[in-house]
Amino acid sequence: MKTKLEDLGYKANHEQYRKEQHLDGFEVGRVAVEHKERYIVLTQKGDYEAEITGNMRFTARSREDFPAVGDWVALNIYDDGPAIIHYILPRYSIIRRQAVGQYGETQVIAANIDVAFILQAVDRDFNMNRLERYLTICHASKVAPVIVLTKIDLTNEQQLSELTGQINRRIKEIPVIAISNLSGKGYELVKDRIEKGKTYCLLGSSGVGKSTLLNNLAGSTIMKADAISERTKKGRHVTSHRELILLDTGGIIIDNPGMREVGIVSAEGGLETAFERIIHLSGQCRFKTCTHTGETGCAVLAAVEKGEIDKSAFENYMKMEREKAYFDSTVAERRKKEKTFGKMLKDYQKKDIKKRNH
Secondary structure (H helix, E strand, C coil): CCCHHHHCCCCCCHHHHHHHHCCCCEEEEEEEECCCEEEEEEECCCEEEEEEEEEHHHCCCCCHHHCCCCCCCEEEEEEEEEEEEEEEECCCCCCCCCCCCCCCCCEEEEEECEEEEEEEECCCCHHHHHHHHHHHHHHHHHCCEEEEEEEEHHCCCCHHHCCCHHHHHHHHCCCEEEEECCCCCCCCHHHHHCCCCCEEEECCCCCCCCCHHHHHHHHCCCHHHHHHHHHHCCCCCCCCCCCCCCCCCCCEECCCCCCCCCCCCCCCHHHHHHHHHHHHHHCCCCCCCCCCCCCCCCCHHHHHHHHCCCCHHHHHHHHHHHHHHHHHHHHHHHHHHHHHHHHHHHHHHHHHHHHCCC
């Protein structure tokens, strides 16, 4: 059966932008796989291996200006050779983290996501601080988070109840679903949240059960990169763990490789939403510039001392604030250097032109 753009999550605002920008002459598709600037794009006409234009590569200021899995793109399709991506349609959400080992650089995890399932196993993988990091990234990305506790068969009802209670005390108003990949317990609760035409992504460390959950949700209809390559007879070399998969229920899931590091980038709203109570109390501190590190009249520290704010949550918040501030300063420093270099280059070009005219 022919795939419709709506089945891939295409929305009315995408079509409106396409018309406003006069992109009717291009095919529209969604990036399913990305590997070293080579892509598999799903369209109404089929699935195509694609590359970006030289102009897109040349004008890109950062990795965020390149297509990512989940992006909607305008492309030209050719009978001989790869399709060429000319434009990326505006993203309504983008999940990003700090690039590992590259301060001031961001890595796009996925684009145009509606809901993120944050997976944590109830065994040794469980880490409340890391969970708050994932939530901060989701809030900053304007993506609705759902916490999924996996491998509940490795614990008992009492321990599971204590764990969910711990989450609910530190994290408010975020759904928590407990599942077993062995018995299938809790799967219906996950399936009930998946709606046709909406895009979901799986976030979590390696070994928490993302692949098992995905396979159980997708069943035999899973659409992976090798299946796409088999149909198109192209792109067999593409081996990426980040890929967009269509479910027979109509939902769209983007699978992601396990993340060992969840670096916070400068993004408005993430920390403020994840740590709303701390932010609210910050407004009651005696000094507007209070750093919550020992100032007289600090309402946040007072709440921590009284036990109104969990001490571990406060320490995690402060750590991420320092990380965010350092990221901001690194970005500002890099931009300053780029501006200085650009000015030097422009001055050199002016002198060179003047020299040739004489």
